Amino acid sequence: MAAKKIKQNLDTNTEAKIKNAARTVFHKKGFAATRTRDIAEEAGINLALLNYYFRSKEKLFNIIMQETLSGFVKSIVVIFNDETTTLEKKIERIPSAYIDLLILEPQLPLFIMSELRRNPDHLLKMTNVKNVIVNSAFARQYQQSVKAGKIAPVNFLHFIMNLLGLTIFPFIASPMIHAVGDLKEAQFNKLMTERKKMIPQWTKAMLKAK
């Protein structure tokens, strides 16, 4: 009963065009505010084709959400579980990798958080964040450093919230930051690029705080 789809080469084919358009519009406006007509227009195709290829708005959304979430998590997993790098090196790589990603796709965090509020189960079903993070090499190295007395004995959850908060929050609050700092996009991105070097320094300083 499930429709077979022959993968073609270029993303010039209609199915890929629709998916790309859907990703763009969903990421920008969220599920509820997006009209299928917006997606069709963005894709430069006819509205009927959307349903021909994906059956419904909801099914299309689920595909996009799935891909977005797993992409977002995977981009971190590689670094978290690199057994060849130290804790300190990971503290440098995580903000740097995420900021590179978010400069390219600044709407990603707000999209994910908004849609997760609508349906928190998505996260658990689609990715296994808990295991991915809690059982990572990163977490293990952190706990070991705490035990060895090398860093302050702070709950790993706090540490993760701090590292990700410093990295991701500016992109979520970007309209506010643009307003406060009277910034254009280029200036904002420059600030974010600065943070790639600064967040690791700040984080290390925090780890020494009592």
Add this chain to the structure above:
Amino acid sequence: MAAKKIKQNLDTNTEAKIKNAARTVFHKKGFAATRTRDIAEEAGINLALLNYYFRSKEKLFNIIMQETLSGFVKSIVVIFNDETTTLEKKIERIPSAYIDLLILEPQLPLFIMSELRRNPDHLLKMTNVKNVIVNSAFARQYQQSVKAGKIAPVNFLHFIMNLLGLTIFPFIASPMIHAVGDLKEAQFNKLMTERKKMIPQWTKAMLKAK
């Protein structure tokens, strides 16, 4: 042409009931996903009354948005402009006050950021965040400390992003944090309460980082 409204005493009156219901539902689901029927049901009133009192969903929303934004900003302005407290004291009070607020209204940041993305002008028109923050006593004290060489010479915008990121981000990412930490609401709130003391310590440590 503008409708006059006689303010009654209790929030038992219909207009207040609708507004309170609207605030609850809009904060939880955002503008696009909210149906006027949801609001009417939450308020325990007839759907037609909503339009009788507020003309349209959009007008009602704008009132809620206006109140929410100015409340959110005002809650910070008092502390930011308290001329009787030091920079250090403000660094302690801001996270503390915000976390108290956000434990009561955890959906606030995500609501504000989501709706601001839809219409960034709201922020500029409704509140004057730029002046409120940039010309605050807090900002002035920060700059003075930098000049005096007491703290690292870091852009005030970075500092604000850090302080607010550490404070607000966990509430925005709360579905993710609940999943990663396997937390119930009470445990989450306990973590947040811990942060009231820790964020100032961390922030001060960051200020010494080179």
Add this chain to the structure above:
DNA sequence: GTCTATAACGTGATAGAC
């Protein structure tokens, strides 16, 4: 002021020609 009934409209989805 509050209700019921209904109009007016927007949006998701499909039928059917090509």
Add this chain to the structure above:
DNA sequence: GTCTATCACGTTATAGAC
């Protein structure tokens, strides 16, 4: 596979009785 035309439905908003 792709299009035009249209249906079916949900939602906002209003008319009109009480």
